[in-house]
Amino acid sequence: MPGKKPPCIPSGTSSENINAPSQAVDTSNTTALFKGLSEENLQSLLSNSTVRSIESGREIVQHGDEVKHLYVIIEGSVKTLRASAEGEEATIRMLTAGDTFMDAVIFMGGTSPIRATAIKQSKLLMIPAHIIRQQVLRDGQLGENLLKIVSGHYKNAMQQIDSIVTKTPVERLGYYFLKLHMEQDPNSMEVELPFQKSMIANHLGMKPETFSRALKKLKSIGIDVDHERISLGDAYSLCHYCDPDTAFSCPKHGTPDCKPGGCN
Amino acid sequence: MPGKKPPCIPSGTSSENINAPSQAVDTSNTTALFKGLSEENLQSLLSNSTVRSIESGREIVQHGDEVKHLYVIIEGSVKTLRASAEGEEATIRMLTAGDTFMDAVIFMGGTSPIRATAIKQSKLLMIPAHIIRQQVLRDGQLGENLLKIVSGHYKNAMQQIDSIVTKTPVERLGYYFLKLHMEQDPNSMEVELPFQKSMIANHLGMKPETFSRALKKLKSIGIDVDHERISLGDAYSLCHYCDPDTAFSCPKHGTPDCKPGGCN
DNA sequence: CGCACCATTGATATGGATCAATAACTGTGG
DNA sequence: CCACAGTTATTGATCCATATCAATGGTGCG
Numbered sequence: 001m002p003g004k005k006p007p008c009i010p011s012g013t014s015s016e017n018i019n020a021p022s023q024a025v026d027t028s029n030t031t032a033l034f035k036g037l038s039e040e041n042l043q044s045l046l047s048n049s050t051v052r053s054i055e056s057g058r059e060i061v062q063h064g065d066e067v068k069h070l071y072v073i074i075e076g077s078v079k080t081l082r083a084s085a086e087g088e089e090a091t092i093r094m095l096t097a098g099d100t101f102m103d104a105v106i107f108m109g110g111t112s113p114i115r116a117t118a119i120k121q122s123k124l125l126m127i128p129a130h131i132i133r134q135q136v137l138r139d140g141q142l143g144e145n146l147l148k149i150v151s152g153h154y155k156n157a158m159q160q161i162d163s164i165v166t167k168t169p170v171e172r173l174g175y176y177f178l179k180l181h182m183e184q185d186p187n188s189m190e191v192e193l194p195f196q197k198s199m200i201a202n203h204l205g206m207k208p209e210t211f212s213r214a215l216k217k218l219k220s221i222g223i224d225v226d227h228e229r230i231s232l233g234d235a236y237s238l239c240h241y242c243d244p245d246t247a248f249s250c251p252k253h254g255t256p257d258c259k260p261g262g263c264n
Numbered sequence: 265m266p267g268k269k270p271p272c273i274p275s276g277t278s279s280e281n282i283n284a285p286s287q288a289v290d291t292s293n294t295t296a297l298f299k300g301l302s303e304e305n306l307q308s309l310l311s312n313s314t315v316r317s318i319e320s321g322r323e324i325v326q327h328g329d330e331v332k333h334l335y336v337i338i339e340g341s342v343k344t345l346r347a348s349a350e351g352e353e354a355t356i357r358m359l360t361a362g363d364t365f366m367d368a369v370i371f372m373g374g375t376s377p378i379r380a381t382a383i384k385q386s387k388l389l390m391i392p393a394h395i396i397r398q399q400v401l402r403d404g405q406l407g408e409n410l411l412k413i414v415s416g417h418y419k420n421a422m423q424q425i426d427s428i429v430t431k432t433p434v435e436r437l438g439y440y441f442l443k444l445h446m447e448q449d450p451n452s453m454e455v456e457l458p459f460q461k462s463m464i465a466n467h468l469g470m471k472p473e474t475f476s477r478a479l480k481k482l483k484s485i486g487i488d489v490d491h492e493r494i495s496l497g498d499a500y501s502l503c504h505y506c507d508p509d510t511a512f513s514c515p516k517h518g519t520p521d522c523k524p525g526g527c528n
Numbered sequence: 529c530g531c532a533c534c535a536t537t538g539a540t541a542t543g544g545a546t547c548a549a550t551a552a553c554t555g556t557g558g
Numbered sequence: 559c560c561a562c563a564g565t566t567a568t569t570g571a572t573c574c575a576t577a578t579c580a581a582t583g584g585t586g587c588g
Contacts, residue, residue, distance in 0.1 A: 064508050082422060084507075088430040092422050107408070107415040113509045114422060136408050143407025144371075144400050150414050151371040157421035158346060158356050158378060164428055165469045166352040169576080197535070205429045210576060212536050227585095243348075244328050245377045433544075461567070474544060476568050491553095 031072055031098050033145050041139045049127045054118045061102060061116040069126040072100050076122020079199065080114050091203040093156070094119070094195050104150045106132060119199065159243075164205040172204045173214045174241030177223065177230060181238055186251050189235065193228040295336055295362050297409050305403045313391045318382045325366060325380040333390040336364050340386020343463065344378050355467040357420070358383070358459050368414045370396060383463065423507075428469040436468045437478045438505030441487065441494060445502055450515050453499065457492040 034042055051074065054060060061067060063083060071078075073095055080101055081091045092114060095101060105112050106129040136143045163172045181191045193200065201211035215225050221240075222233020232238065236257050247253045298306055315338065318324060325331060327347060335342075337359055344365055345355045356378060359365060369376050370393040400407045427436045445455045457464065465475035479489050485504075486497020496502065500521045511517045 064512075082426040082430075084426070084430045086430075090426040090429040092425065104415040104418045107411045108419050109412070110509065110512055113419055133408070136411065137404035140401035140404060140407060143404060143411065144397070146411055147371045147400065147407065147414065148373070150411065150418060151368040154368045154414060154418045154421060155372050155377055157418060157425060160425055161356065161421060161428070161469075162346040162348070162354040164425070165354040166346075166348045166350075205425075207577060208535070209537085209578085213576095216536090245374065248328075248374055471545060472567070473546085473569085477544090480568090 031100065032149055033070075033072065033100050033103070033142075035145055036141050037139065037145075038141075041135065041142065045127055045131060045135060045142075048131045049125055052124050052126055054122050054124060056118055056121050058118050059115060060118060060124070061105075061112050061114070063112060063115045065112045067102050067105050067112050068129050070100060070103050070106055070129060070132050071116070072125040072127070073097050074123040074125055076118060076124075077120040077195070078116055078122060078124075079119050079203075080116050082114055089202060090205075091199065092160075093153070094199065094203055096194060100149060102129075103146060104153060107150075119195070160205075169204070169206045169210050170214045170217050171241055172206070173211065174218060174223075174238060175243070175246075176200065176204060177218075178238040178241050178246065180230075181232070182246070182250065189232045191230040191232070193225075193230065295364065296413055297334075297336065297364050297367070297406075299409055300405050301403065301409075302405075305399065305406065309391055309395060309399060309406075312395045313389055315387060315389055317387050318385070320382055320385050322382050323379060324382060324388070325369075325376050325378070327376060327379045329376045331366050331369050331376050332393050334364060334367050334370055334393060334396050335380070336389040336391070337361050338387040338389055340382060340388075341384040341459070342380055342386060342388075343383050343467075344380050346378055353466060354469070355463065356424075357417070358463065358467055360458060364413060366393075367410060368417055371410075371414075383459070424469075433468070433470045433474050434478045434481050435505055436470070437475065438482060438487075438502060439507070439510075440464065440468060441482075442502040442505050442510065444494075445496070446510070446514065453496045455494040455496070457489075457494065 034045075037045075054076075056076075060071065060078065075097050078095045078099075078101060079091055080093045080095070081089050083089045093099075093101070101116055102112070105114065132142075132146075136146065163175060167175070177191060180194070181188075184191055195203075197211055198208045201208045204211070206214070218225070222237045224231050224233075236252070239252070239258060242250065242258075247258070250258070252258050298309075301309075318340075320340075324335065324342065339361050342359045342363075342365060343355055344357045344359070345353050347353045357363075357365070365380055366376070369378065396406075396410075400410065427439060431439070441455060444458070445452075448455055459467075461475055462472045465472045468475070470478070482489070486501050488495050488497075500516070503516070503522060506514065506522075511522070514522070516522050
């Protein structure tokens with residue numbers, strides 16, 4: 001998935017716990033969830049939705065909660081994670097504006113197996129779960145959108161498993177940078193870390209200390225990190241950490257310089 | 265998910281690469297994929313499907329393949345996995361009769377990020393991917409079924425991530441046994457390993473040697489393993505490895521003896 | 529200005545991987 | 559029925575990568 005993320009959704013939603021003004025929505029350039037929905041179907045989703053502001057650090061959904069909404073991030077950041085009894089956390093996803101969460105959970109049955117926490121002051125669109133479930137039966141397009149979204153999550157989860165099991169910390173970090181690079185701007189030589197380092201470290205299944213040392217090793221390959229600013233030595237320096245399915249959507253794929261690592 | 269698995273699907277499908285006789289299907293007791301589908305919609309899925317036999321060890325889908333079918337296991341076993349360039353494998357799921365695979369992949373876009381391999385002589389029902397995608401737009405029930413299935417996979421993947429990151433090998437094994445116990449028969453004191461140990465080891469993110477040593481440690485808690493037969497010391501010996509969302513669907517949950525580990 | 533929080537760096541410990549040898553089991557053919 | 563090869567599981571010895579522990583430096587905020 002190259003290119004920039006679409007902005008997000010309703011452009012005029014602001015007030016707290018008030019019905020989202022569904023007529024103010026620009027259907028064309030929007031979250032994957034709403035893609036291709038008819039005006040009518042979109043309306044029946046949004047007319048029941050509410051907008052809520054939440055401050056950084058607050059929990060949105062707790063482990064074990066009954067989940068009553070699907071959330072769309074209008075602005076801010078959220079992470080989803082699993083926490084063990086001993087306080088250890090495993091970050092599943094880290095989300096920004098335009099992303100949805102609890103989209104899969106509302107189809108799992110039972111209570112939430114994950115926690116969701118705001119990691120920045122955020123604004124969330126909340127669509128009642130029962131509305132979603134009801135609309136899925138009526139609107140095949142919505143079903144397809146959700147399937148694509150959830151399948152995407154699943155794909156990421158599989159890559160995460162794979163990373164943690166088969167790769168070293170440095171490789172995981174390189175792979176993460178590569179994906180950032182492609183998401184943000186495949187032509188730029190600069191990438192920006194969208195989250196705190198300790199948070200990324202946890203997401204990659206390592207401790208902050210290990211993360212730090214991994215950064216150091218990358219420096220010797222020409223990838224320098226100054227605070228949240230990553231500068232690539234040359235355009236191909238991350239290629240070593242590529243894998244076949246990332247290569248597939250890489251503009252450099254097939255060029256003579258693309259020959260390294262797992263590249264295929 | 266307690267209780268036994270539903271048998272599987274078409275009861276009269278046998279011949280190779282021949283249209284599945286859709287009229288021979290018992291809609292009531294079947295795979296989650298077909299649950300609640302109208303006779304007509306079910307028919308339009310099955311009339312285009314084929315059945316294929318495959319011997320143990322053969323690859324069904326390769327990493328990078330374009331996926332043209334959704335598969336339902338009629339009999340046998342299959343594993344899905346990711347393999348790195350250096351030959352390391354990370355097992356994602358291990359499946360038996362009634363399970364589906366490539367259900368999520370056909371909605372991901374791009375080629376397959378995983379490989380699927382038969383681990384026993386197997387018989388598979390193959391439903392063309394384009395039929396599925398097309399039917400999803402028409403049949404909301406099919407969409408819901410798929411969403412539940414894919415969400416379930418995602419949930420398992422999250423638990424797998426969590427296990428590997430926050431738990432020790434012994435804990436992972438205990439957790440795995442617990443889930444087997446609840447799937448197979450929560451009342452029996454015997455559980456059976458459905459797969460080769462080395463395969464389970466890989467699925468749990470450890471080496472066979474580590475698996476073996478973990479078995480030894482469990483023995484000291486009264487869980488004895490003889491070949492593929494696990495016998496539990498007492499009914500609560502696995503409770504230590506429980507987690508909140510597994511507890512939720514446990515018949516012992518709430519009884520005075522349920523108080524250990526992550527149990528909540 | 530000083531207190532928190534985060535990142536970095538160094539020193540040490542340890543859990544699981546690796547290497548190696550043996551044992552149990554499976555199937556095959558004489 | 560037994561000998562043999564091939565596979566899988568177990569067990570022991572060693573090694574190494576990453577966690578852990580500890581101290582310092584940097585940055586932002588009140």
